[in-house]
Amino acid sequence: MPRQVTYDDARFVTARELAADQGGVLSRRQLYGLDITRWEVRGQVRAHRWQLIGDQSVHLTNGPLSEEGERWAAVFQGGPRACLDGGSALIAAGLERYTLERVRVSVARGARVRRNRRFNIRQTRRWAESDIVRVGIPRTRTATAAIRAALWARTDREATYVLVLAVQQRIASAHDIGTELLRVRRDKRRVLLHSVVNELLDGAQSLGEIDVAVLLRRRGLPAPTRQAVRKDRRGRYYLDLSWPDYRLVVEIDGIHHAWVENVVGDALRHNAIALEGDTVLRIPLLGLRLQPDAFLDQIEEGLRAGGWALAA
Template sequence: MWPSLPADEADALDWLAFDQAGVVTTAQATRLLTEGTVRGHVRSGRWRSICRGVLLTGNGRLTRDQQLWVAVLATGPGAVLAGATAAAEAGVRGLRPEPLHVLVPAHRRAGRTVLGRLPIDMPAVVVHRTSVLPAAHLQRARPPRTCTARALVDAAGWSRTVDQAQATLAAGCQQRRVTPDELSAVVEALPRARRRALIRQTVADISGGAEALSELDFVRLCRRHGLPAPGLQQRRADASGRIRWLDAYWREWGLHVEIDGAHHMDVRHWAADMKRQNDVWTSGDRILRFPAWLVRARPDEVADSVRRALIAAGWRRAT
């Protein structure tokens, strides 16, 4: 648990412990207490040694806040939470909570021996280095972390797969935690960012309206199969005058494609989906619906269906 707000008579150590969720470095502690007093707290069990140079001013299991502080303090001066860890702290949902990602200046060498001796209630810490970390990429937060846009760009670069990288960027925009323009500004400031080309293309697709990974897959599918690019998340009024958003829409040929995620299986969405589909049909447009998994697993089949629908509506591929 985060230490309670210190009383009026609290000393500097109490306030430091409050600010850092009860986690302090040995250097911080010995600036305020004698070395003997610090050793006595640890030997008596009142305090807990987490790893070399980092102490817990208590003796319980580490909370999530304390784990984050350990990751930053054990890594050394200039360290900040980064990647998926920083993005999750900024409120982006659906990201992996472990390992903890920390970013340090390129000239610093974090001690792997320290991070390799963490206790069982402390997740692994992955240290990344960067030569580009301007003040604009930092968030005023405790523990210190990168801003949401930088966190998502780094997380995409550090992701294990391309799909995971795109899903991370899409999640941040879909949840309204960051804008495509903010992501673009960060990417332009990082000429050596890993997966830079992919990130730029993904952000461009998101800017066009593809806010879900399935929609990004669909845009890429159209591009790869020589189909015209659809408008994404198009605003349109239905028969009752209510504003609807169409996943993908070719206005010139009156073709609408819906990419159905898992939420479309929910009975609460089912009736609304059918009504929207009926509104499209009665207006004279064509509509195709594909489950998100099919877009990824059988792109050729999906592309063939879309191509036939476009040709039936009058599209002719340029030769």
Template sequence: MTTQPDHDDAADGGLHTPRGHRRQRGLDRRARVRSAANATGGVLTLTHLRELGVSYDETRAEVDAARWHRVGRRTISVVGPLPASDVALGWRAVWDVGGDACLDGVSSLLAWGLTRWSTDRVHVSVPRTARYHRVDGVTVHVLRRRGRVVVGSGVPRTPPEVAALRAAMWARTDREAATVLAIGVQQRIVHPARMLAAWSAIARCPRQPLLSRLVPLVADGAQALSELDFAELGRARGWPEPDRQVVVTTPRGRRYLDVRFTRYSTICEVNGVQHYEGMATMDDALRRNAHAIGGDTALEIPAVALVLDPDPLLDQVEQALRRGGWQGPTHVLR
């Protein structure tokens, strides 16, 4: 007598056959791994995979089938052939460099949530005594005193105030250094007081003279300092002494003008970095001022420009003073 099987293998895709069980185990394994990789941007190390119960042979089978991809010395991507996000690139850098590496500089700021900034390199730091590996796309900074590393939720990284200072030190240009400091504070990633405290602990560094002026400006203990810088630059050009903090009445009420050359109908507002989104507005200020020169002229002076590149704005103030009747010593306009 013929008996019917208790279950139709064809109806369930053959999952109850030995081959079906193996396929189901593979599906379960991949789902388990993807779930674990969600927090790291889709990448894991070989050690992580072993801890998840995935053997070396099973990992190699997934890579050979192009479902997973080897993207570094220790790193496997389970979502595609390349790390798909800044999060994945950060974890890959830390794992593959080794040597107790952590994100630092601008890469640490990005991990803390910095926006409207991009970089083509991942920056990590390691202690001077570390043994580490070079990795494509990663810049390794070997530091004598690295300080505290934040480990916990997310990729290991330096605190925001330290990261911002190092980002400025390692920036390609002075303008980029000022920009990354400014937007870190503007976006409230970096706490100004903590940045000042971290700066006071640094004995020497690249861009020491520049950063000694920029850090207080960006932390905005700075408005008075900015106005003093403006006054010194004006005296060097032979300008008349202006009136300062003049009270005027406007339709919106009383306000203070930072600098007013009353006799020459010229007003200058020295604005700290809280007025700006990045440094692109330095160029915007130059353009707005160019349109404003003439009549009773009001010019804006970004405070950071007084440190980075003051001459173009000072030239505009001088043009406005001359339009107002000043006939002092001639300065060669650029």
């Protein structure tokens, strides 16, 4: 006689509890391990209680799938040795303001891959079990993921951006990213990434600071101090670029300076520096892209006003 199934069956309760830690998603293997048969899965899907995600995962509700659930489904689709990689691993680790069209999953070269257009599942020669964190959702370690995200980025600009973002948001340290980069022996972007990581190790904390540092060197202007700490009665703050000997400060205004939570703080910091007698120049990142020479002229003028002179 066939087993009578109810949605309050202990097996189904256990399944929902397990799925709660996986964005509402379980793999077929997990469901079968709970003694839920493929026929019962089919019945729940037909009753519109559950949804199939690819051919290896089941969403145990009939509502929208969360980003976390999408990531779990992608890993299950990739197979037992699969893991989130590149930008997807960084996002799972907490990286913000970085998006991907599809979840990226890596498997070892030669592994059987169940292709699905919903996910970006790739074999890679860079896959190694020692690089994978298997607490929670399987994902590549953050420093490794940052380098791979940069290697796989669509453009050099995006590659630079994701490395800066990872360091800026403390997802991975510049030192750890640099150590990981030493493992890359061949890649068309290797030289670029070495340049970016060297800048990050030297203290650059935003994409604009890296750009300005390169332009200053080309122009023959003195190297600035980066992320110098200043204190006033309101607390301490960091200066993007400064030349203490010439009483000049340059602040690089990226898009984050326009966010509401930063506007007041930026104004107070600017005013405090000016009251101490320093000249403060602000360079919007967009202006740096469109009119770099005009802003470099102002920096040079500020340095000369502070007493600097080009060596003969």
